[in-house]
Amino acid sequence: MKNQTLSAIATAATAFALLAILFPSAVLGDTPDPVLGPAWPQDSALEYHWATGGVPPAAIRTALIEGATDATVSRASRAPSFTYDTTAANDVGYGIPMPCASNAIACAYRNVPTGFDVWLRESGHKYDWGTLRWCEVVAFAAGCFSAETLMLDELGHIDGLAHHPNLPDESDYTDSVVQAGSHAKPQAGWNASAFGVCDTATLQTMYDVPSWSTPYSTCLAIPATLSLSMTPPGAASGSVIFTSAFRAADGGRLNGNPLAGRRVVLQARISFNWVDVVVMAGMTTAGSYSISISVRPVTDYRAVYRATASEGLRTAVSPTITSGGTCTSVCPLGPTPVRPSITLGRGR
Numbered sequence: 234m235k236n237q238t239l240s241a242i243a244t245a246a247t248a249f250a251l252l253a254i255l256f257p258s259a260v261l262g263d264t265p266d267p268v269l270g271p272a273w274p275q276d277s278a279l280e281y282h283w284a285t286g287g288v289p290p291a292a293i294r295t296a297l298i299e300g301a302t303d304a305t306v307s308r309a310s311r312a313p314s315f316t317y318d319t320t321a322a323n324d325v326g327y328g329i330p331m332p333c334a335s336n337a338i339a340c341a342y343r344n345v346p347t348g349f350d351v352w353l354r355e356s357g358h359k360y361d362w363g364t365l366r367w368c369e370v371v372a373f374a375a376g377c378f379s380a381e382t383l384m385l386d387e388l389g390h391i392d393g394l395a396h397h398p399n400l401p402d403e404s405d406y407t408d409s410v411v412q413a414g415s416h417a418k419p420q421a422g423w424n425a426s427a428f429g430v431c432d433t434a435t436l437q438t439m440y441d442v443p444s445w446s447t448p449y450s451t452c453l454a455i456p457a458t459l460s461l462s463m464t465p466p467g468a469a470s471g472s473v474i475f476t477s478a479f480r481a482a483d484g485g486r487l488n489g490n491p492l493a494g495r496r497v498v499l500q501a502r503i504s505f506n507w508v509d510v511v512v513m514a515g516m517t518t519a520g521s522y523s524i525s526i527s528v529r530p531v532t533d534y535r536a537v538y539r540a541t542a543s544e545g546l547r548t549a550v551s552p553t554i555t556s557g558g559t560c561t562s563v564c565p566l567g568p569t570p571v572r573p574s575i576t577l578g579r580g581r
C-alpha cells in the first residue's frame with residue numbers, strides 16, 4: 234500500500250482492517266482480486282449522478298463518465314453496468330466532505346443491494362506528500378492522476394473487488410486497476426481504461442460470464458471436464474458419431490458452465506501414440522461437440538482440449554473409449570495387435 238496514493242473503500246476502517254487480515258500481502262503470483270463483499274444481482278443496471286454540492290468540473294465529469302463506461306464495457310461478465318442518470322440515487326461527489334481516509338485521493342462506499350457512493354478529492358488538494366492534480370484538469374502533466382482510471386478503480390470496489398495483491402516487484406501491476414496504491418503519470422497503468430485480467434477474473438467467478446463462449450480471464454486457471462461417447466456404442470467399423478460434453482469444473486459461478494466455442498479435438502491411439510484425428514464441431518447444445526468418422530476396430534479414442542495462452546482454462550482430456558471388434562492378428566487399420574497394459578500419452 235503506497236502511503237501517498239490510497240483509493241480506499243470508505244465505510245470502512247473496519248472493513249479495511251478485516252481485508253488486511255483475510256488477504257495478507259504475502260499472497261503471491263498472478264492472483265485474482267480478492268472479494269470485498271457480496272455480489273449485486275447479475276446484470277444490475279446501476280445509475281449514479283453528481284452529488285449535491287459536489288458536482289465535478291466539466292473535464293472531470295467527462296472522465297468519470299468514461300470511467301463508468303470502461304467498467305461496463307470491460308467487465309467480461311454479468312457484473313453491474315454503470316450509467317449516469319440525473320434521477321439516480323447513487324452519488325458521485327467531488328471535493329466535498331467525504332469519508333475517505335485522510336491520505337486517499339478517492340474512495341467508495343457500497344451497500345448491496347441498496348446503493349453506493351464514490352468520492353474524489355478536488356484537484357489541488359494538499360496532502361503530506363504533495364498536491365493532487367487530476368490529469369483531466371492539468372493537461373495531463375507528469376505526476377497527475379487519471380480521474381477516469383480512479384473511477385474505474387472505485388467502481389471495481391462497487392462491483393465487489395478488493396485490492397489486487399501485487400507481486401513484490403509489482404511486475405503484475407497492470408493485471409488490475411483495483412489497486413491500493415494508484416499510479417501517477419507516467420507509472421505503469423496510470424491511465425488504464427479497462428479492467429485488468431485479475432479484475433475480470435474475480436468478476437467472472439462472482440457474476441458468471443455473459444455467454445457460454447466468453448473466454449475466461451487469463452488470471453484464472455479453471456479445470457474442466459470432457460466426456461466422450463460413441464454412437465452406436467462399441468461399433469467396430471463404419472461411420473460412428475463421437476460426442477463430447479465440455480464443462481467448467483470450478484470457479485465459483487463458472488462451475489458447471491458449458492464451454493462453447495472452444496477447440497476440442499478427437500484423438501486416436503495409433504502405435505501407442507495419441508494422434509489428432511479431427512476437430513470436433515460445436516453443437517447447438519452449448520458445450521456439446523460432435524463428429525462423425527469411420528472408426529478402426531479395437532482402437533482407443535479420446536477428446537482433448539488444449540490450454541491456450543489466451544484463456545484461463547486448463548487442458549482437459551476425456552476418458553478413453555474403445556471401438557469394438559476382435560483382433561487375433563494385426564488389425565487392418567489399427568496397428569496395435571495387443572493393447573499395452575500401461576497407458577501412454579496421457580497427462581497433458
Ligand SMILES: [Zn+2]
Pocket residue numbers: 239240241242386387390396411412413
Ligand atoms: Zn481502491
